[in-house]
Amino acid sequence: MGCLSTSWTSLPISLFLLLMFIIARQYALETEDEQINTMKLSEVLDKLINNATYDKRLRPNYGGKPVDVGITIHVSSISAVSEVDMDFTLDFYMRQTWQDPRLAFGEVDLGLPNKISSLTVGVDYLDKLWKPDTFFPNEKRSFFHVATTHNSFLRIDKDGTVYTSQRLTVTATCSMKLQLFPMDSQRCKLEIESYAYSTDEIAYYWCSRDNNNCTGIKKEEIELPSYAFDDRNICMNRTVFKNASGSYSRLIVTFIFDRESGFYMLQIFLPSGLVVVISWVSFWINRDSAPSRTIIGVMTILTETHLMTGTNRRLPPVSYIKAVDVYLGFSYLLVVLALIEYAFVAYTKKKNEDRKRKEKRMGGGSERRQPIQTPAAPDIVTDARLAECTCNSMPVSIIAVMQKKEKYCLRHSHIDIGSRFFFPLTVRIKINKKDINC
DSSP, rough: HHHHHHHHHHHHHHHHHHHHHHHHHHHHHHHHHHHHHHHHHHHHHHHTTTTTTTTSSSSSTTTSEEEEEEEEEEEEEEEEEEEETTTTEEEEEEEEEEGGGGHHHHHHHHSSOOBBOOEEEEGGGGGSSSSOOOOOOEEEEEEEEEEESOEEEEEEETSSEEEEEEEEEEEEEEOOTTTTTSSEEEEEEEEESSOOOOOTEEEEEEETTTTTTOOEEEEOOOOOSSOOOOOGEEEEEEEEEEETTTTEEEEEEEEEEEEEHHHIIIIHHHHHHHHHHHHHHGSSSSSHHHHHHHHHHHHHHHHHHHHHHHHTTOOOOOOSSSSHHHHHHHHHHHHHHHHHHHHHOOOOOOOHHHHHHHHHTTTTTTSSSSSSOOOOOOOHHHHHHHHHHOSSSOOOOOOHHHHHTTSSSHHHHHHHHHHHEEEEEEOOOOOOOOOOOO
């Protein structure tokens, strides 16, 4: 019984030791396999770019059908949209894919249960392969990201399909139309094309030739301070560009930026409207307060001038009229007319006072005059200058002849009263924002 008890006690210990031996053996085999696999992978990579069978100066299927290059763009950010420079800057990942039968390696047997069907290697290997000479025709400047290393990716499938991904920042031109500024929408394009290979050698597609209707453009959540931008504001297109050297396949992605006009409403439209209203305050000030009314008129004109110059300083010097120019120009006209109105009131008042002093010097009172006299010839200029009633004097013009003593007479204050209603009635603002679709 003692021996039997001892054997049962040592059995768990033996099983534990056996299990540890199996685990250690398996780990050693896996370590050995990894070393062997690395050597075989190196052999495969060296074989693919062997100068005897591969020449990176020649495109795949040289002399045959064009190489189909699939493009996918993932936009990570849009940093700037400039009206002054007429350009926009975006940061994105551009992925390209094409098939090179010379790089087909089948399924490499490395002694593992699962055979390798693709190879992901360093970007330095890409310099030894043929790749499409993709560029951006409307680019102003661009650069690759190299922190902390070159932001590139390379993968080769067993059938010779090559996948590359690179992170770029591109500033591209954008021909903006500012007729409706700041209630406008802008279409900015990014064009992708081969620099040297014509349509007989390279054909570009979104994603791939067999799946050209996929979402070739993706983006992160992007917020712009002056524009509204979402997934519906991106359009894809494929075309052929022709010039003197031939026809080239071209991909076009269009970004539609809908301008947010809240900033301009607070900084331009509202202040300009308030300045116009302030200029109308002079209509309620006594016409004898010349300094007050003159200062209001001059200051409002200077303020409108500052708003116009400050707004145009932010925009390029275009040859056409913008919506903001129409608004500020009309506001400027209103404040100038308000100052002219006071000049007209002061002028007519002075002419009437001169008339009274002249009549007094002549010593001609109403009681000394003959009861019947022939009216003087009509004087249109004199009529236009009349501001005070001349009902008690001899008629000297058309207006004076037609007026009777008991009739209503036009006075200086009537011009101000009419301006109080006429100027506000001339203001009518109607804003129509035109939506741009793909």
